[in-house]
Amino acid sequence: MAQAEAVWPDEQMEQVVGNLLRIGVILAATVVFCGGILYLVRHGAAAADHQTFHGEPEDLCRPGGIIGNALAFRGRGLIQLGLLLLIATPVARVAFTAFAFARQKDWTYLVITLMVLSVLLFSLFYGQPEGGLERPARPPFSDGTSNRRG
Amino acid sequence: MSVATFTLLLGTGAVVAGFLGSLTGLGGGVVIVPLLALVFGVDIRYAVGASLVSVIATSSGAAAAYVREGYSNIRIGMFLEIATTLGALAGAFAAALISPSAIAVVFGLVLLVSAYLSSRPRGEQADDESPDPLARRLRLDGTFPTPEGKTAYHVRRVPLGFGLMFLAGILSGLLGIGSGAFKVLAMDQAMRIPFKVSTTTSNFMIGVTAAASAGIYLSRGYIDPGLAMPVMLGVLLGSSLGTRVLVRVPTRHLRFVFSLVILALAAEMIYKGITGGL
Secondary structure, eight states: OHHHHHHSOHHHHHHHHHHHHHHHHHHHHHHHHHHHHHHHHHHTTSBOOOSSOOOOOGGGTSHHHHHHHHHTTOHHHHHHHHHHHHHHHHHHHHHHHHHHHHHTTOHHHHHHHHHHHHHHHHHHHHOOOTTGGGSOOOOOSTTSOOGGGO | OBHHHHHHHHHHHHHHHHHHHHHHTSOSHHHHHHIIIIISOOOHHHHHHHHHHHHHHHHHHHHHHHHTTTOOOHHHHHHHHHHHHHHHHHHHHHHHHSOHHHHHHHHHHHHHHHHHHHHSOOOOOOOOOSOOHHHHHTTOOEEEEETTEEEEEOOOOHHHHHHHHHHHHHHHHHHOOOOHHHHHHIIIIISOOOHHHHHHHHHHHHHHHHHHHHHHHHHHTOOOHHHHHHHHHHHHHHHHHHHHHTTTSOHHHHHHHHHHHHHHHHHHHHHHHHHTOO
């Protein structure tokens, strides 16, 4: 066991993980910030309404739709991309830990870590937007602009 | 008010929440949800979504600082994360089924309980008896650095700890909090893990737990980018300022004030929840 651990000792593993997390947060925050600027530039003057809950439009809820939105330089899409990156950061950490356990040939913990990883991936890819597709389109901003223009 | 003004106000509130949360070690998450729901009148589902995002951000950002000293135990953390992530899923699913008012009341109650629990003095560490067989099988025991060199510790009552972590996960997924204090309590008191190991390991776990429920919230449409953006950025800024100032400020007074604020928020959440103001 000591032999396998010397390949990648626990402490070193944790160092890398710590740095990974920090980089992930910085990257995510940068994307969110840029998206925020875009968003405020386009919608800054509209009236804010967060009191009623209507659920976000579908294309802002799934990873595929979010990337599409972000690539079109829509502010809200870019923000959601940043948030997605943020959520992915701990997921990446768990994936890396699984890799490290595999290198240590620690099969018990590899299995344990893969279990955690599968729960995380399930949560990211499973859910359905509230209300489904029957929800009518509506402009959420008082100045007449809608989600679609970001 | 305009979106720009709202965003600015929200961001400022988030900075303050993050700052106080990191100074007192009580976390910004417990303040964000009441702040959004009570002060800004945001629907509680959006508030919880935004708070989860900020919890991931602060805990992941801060984790690097805790790793260096060699206190945290990756194996304990990963094993218990099975429980917390499953709990977080359960909590996130439950959030869709429970009315917002009920969530508010639960939030207030949890706030009260955790404020009470964290004010109690910590129990003495019992001396090691024979090791727990499950802990030995999973190699959960470890060592941590003390002035006398590396000291060994044994982990006890693993099933109880696992169950408590599941509960902590549910709370995190339902209420948008990190449940850090709850996790530390479970590890320190139930599983007899040394306090410093508990706190550092808990910090690692918080982000993963929040990510499990945040994924569900995102795909359900509970995360509004317009809200999450200022909250995430504000809390990050506030908590990094807080850690910088940490050394020079006498935290005991701050903690006391913060506890009063939490009590007030808890009371208000319960009241509003019961009277249907939310």
